[in-house]
Amino acid sequence: MLSQQLKELEYHDIVRREVYPSIPPKVAYSISEYGQRLTPILQAMNDWGVGHLAHLTELYGEERSAE
Numbered sequence: 714m715l716s717q718q719l720k721e722l723e724y725h726d727i728v729r730r731e732v733y734p735s736i737p738p739k740v741a742y743s744i745s746e747y748g749q750r751l752t753p754i755l756q757a758m759n760d761w762g763v764g765h766l767a768h769l770t771e772l773y774g775e776e777r778s779a780e
Contacts, residue, residue, distance in 0.1 A: 727751070 719742060722728040727748035733739040769777075 722748075 719728065719730070723730050723742075726745050728742045729745050731741045731743070733741070
């Protein structure tokens, strides 16, 4: 599943894949220049999530907000 998603992200130029000729084989992934354009969107999603957790804590208290 993960390998298929990484292949799709590579195909769409969102990540780069680098294979190192070693034993055992080593593969490294990094975000491409084009993929870095997603940073503001991902940051906005993270900010919303942090705010949402604060909202849940406010509504339900510390113990119930993690459910």
